[in-house]
Amino acid sequence: MRLSCLQENLSKGLAIVGRAAASRSTLPITSNVLVATDEGRLKLSATNLEIAVSCWIGAKIEEEGATTVPAKLLTEFIGSLPNDKIEMALSAKKILTMKCARFEARMTGVDARDFPPIPRVENGVAVKVDVAEFKKGVARVVFAAATDESRPVLTGIDALFEGSVLTLAAADGFRLAVYKMPLAEAASQKVKAIIPAKTLSEVSRLLSDGDESIGITVDTQKSQILFKLKNVELVSQLLQGAFPQYSQIIPQSHTTRAVVETPAFLMAARTAQIFARDGGGIVRLIMTPGGGKTPGRLSITARSEEIGEDQAELDAAVSGEEAKIAFNGKYLLDVLGVISEGQVALEVTGPSSPGVIRPVGTDNYVHVVMPMFVQW
Structure with a gap:
């Protein structure tokens, strides 16, 4: 095998496939990366037997061939080189020589035929x-x-x-x-x-x-x-x-629905989680409907016996009756973090029933969270 390619392209390719190489394995060759020529391009492949990643990069191929070398070693070496052309050559003794500017390295390879075959998914x-x-x-x-x-x-x-x-x-x-x-x-x-x-x-x-x-x-x-x-x-x-x-887990009805601005809800949940971490992770939510010109509100509280407590109140469009529910603060943060913008609706039927969180204005996402049982 004899070829040349750009350091930048090779480094990117190794970053793509490197994470699929096994770090600990009963089959040592799976910690290697396969370096092979493939129809005028350089092919890099790695596998941990559960997933396999292959990447193709542009290269000038002078002689076909293939070998495998330790993925971590090759990635670190190529990443430390200047942004220049790399020349690679494989000797008959399976030694891979790489030259870039005034740098040169040799790595002992393992025969490519010993590398686990990369599955081909052609049907389905x-x-x-x-x-x-x-x-x-x-x-x-x-x-x-x-x-x-x-x-x-x-x-x-x-x-x-x-x-x-x-x-x-x-x-x-x-x-x-x-x-x-x-x-x-x-x-x-x-x-x-x-x-x-x-x-x-x-x-x-x-x-x-x-x-x-x-x-x-x-x-x-x-x-x-x-x-x-x-x-x-x-x-x-x-x-x-x-x-x-x-x-069957998704509730089909609710007795209370509160609509709030997602960024404000997320901020309140973050501050509550600071106190909830030392209080069993519990964040309590109380939804109160408005009356006349008074807007409805959503109260978010968390407390720890040793540290103290936190409370935030948000304006909310609350329909239905007053309701209380408690969630694990981390679960609340996770879902609000991925919605992150616009408005979000919280639907509940009682403190012991699952709560439903949905972005307002779209019906393609629903998140159900089991409640935590607490003393009110």
Whole structure:
């Protein structure tokens, strides 16, 4: 193998695939990155056997070939070089030599044939999604997935591809987030898959402003999913199991609804969380309807026996009767943080029933939070 490419391009490519390389593994070669020529370009690939990322960069290929070298070592070395042309050559003894300006390094490679094959997802249901919509949708659900591996299915995002709509849902037993987004290219048939939350976070990280749409292919036979960008491909294993029937969890009615400005609610929740951290994480909400010219209000309080207490009052359009409910402060912050702007509606039916949070003016996102039981 003999080729040359720009340091900037190689460094970017390694940053893209490097996170997929295994840091600790019973299979040492998975901590390597595959460096190979591929139809006039340089292909970089890494895998931890759960996800595999491949990236193609422009290069001048003089001689075809492939090898694998430690991902961390190569990434750190290339990142420390000046922004200049890099020449790479692989000897018959599997030594990879790299020259850039007045720098030169040699790395001992491992035969590319020993590298785990990167899965090819060619069959299955293929769709396309607008990049901005996809990033927004992932941001609004991924934080609600479980991090505890005791129920592996809840560490994933339930994805339903049906017609021209993709529905993403995440739940961890204490909260549920559901987001619906339009597909730029409709699904040929209905398909359901549970995608690891880590996979969707990684795909979202890889998306750049230059990408307009992302291609997704779901192969339920192989239990794999492919995300395809302009010069990057990510293949992930799907999670096995049955995701909870979450539609039954979403309350269909409410007795009280309060509409408030999201930034003000978020600010009040942040200050309450400072005190809630030492008070079991409890943030209490009281919704009081207005009367005559008096506006309704939403009261947010938190207290710790040792530190003190905090209270904030917000103007709110409250319909229905006065209501009280308590949430885990972190859960409240998480959902308000991803909505962040406009107005938000809080719907409750009582202190022991789930609360529902929705952005006002759109019906494609709903967030359900289980209440905390407190002494009022």
